[in-house]
Amino acid sequence: MFAKTITAGLVGTALLATAAFAQTPTATTDRATMAPAAASDSASFQGNWRASKLVGLSIYNDSNESLGSINDLLTDKSGNIKAVVIGVGGFLGVGEHLVAVPLDKIKFVNEPVVYAGAGGAKTTSPGAAPSTTTGAATNPQVTASKPNPWYPDHGVLSATKDELKAMPEFKYST
Numbered sequence: 001m002f003a004k005t006i007t008a009g010l011v012g013t014a015l016l017a018t019a020a021f022a023q024t025p026t027a028t029t030d031r032a033t034m035a036p037a038a039a040s041d042s043a044s045f046q047g048n049w050r051a052s053k054l055v056g057l058s059i060y061n062d063s064n065e066s067l068g069s070i071n072d073l074l075t076d077k078s079g080n081i082k083a084v085v086i087g088v089g090g091f092l093g094v095g096e097h098l099v100a101v102p103l104d105k106i107k108f109v110n111e112p113v114v115y116a117g118a119g120g121a122k123t124t125s126p127g128a129a130p131s132t133t134t135g136a137a138t139n140p141q142v143t144a145s146k147p148n149p150w151y152p153d154h155g156v157l158s159a160t161k162d163e164l165k166a167m168p169e170f171k172y173s174t
Helices: 002-022 161-166
Strands: 058-060 066-075 081-088 097-102 106-109 114-116 122-124 154-157
Touching (some): 066 161
C-alpha cells in the first residue's frame, strides 16, 4: 500500500513538472510602468557611443593642436549629457586646469588626426594606418583604419589652450 502511494505521488509530480516546462514564456514587463521591458539587442543600440570610451578622449583645436582630454561627462537628472569636463595642461593629471564646456561646442570626429611631418608630408595619428604615402614608391593597398562604431577618434573644440586656461576652473561641489 505504501509503495503504491509513493509511486502515485512520483507519477503526479512528474506530470505536473512536464506541464510546467511545456508552458511558453510570457513577455516581461517593467514593473514601474507596466510597459513591456526593452530588449537589450545590440542592434537596437547601433549609432550610440559608450560613455566609458568618451572619458579620456583627446580634444584638439581647429589647427590639430592638442588641448587636453575629457575627464568627465556632466549629465542632467534625466541622463542627457550637458557638458564635458576637459583637463587642460598639466602632466599625467598633475597641475591640470579643469574646464566645463557645453557638449554642443565639441565636434566629434571619427577620422584620426592628421599631423604635418617633416617636409610637409602628412601622416595619420600614431597607431592608425596611414591614409597617404610620400615618395616614389606608393602602395595603393594602404587604407585608413576603420572607425570604431562605439566611440569617436577625437573631439575638436574651436579654442586655444590659452583660452581654455583663462576660463574659470571647474570644481566639483561637495
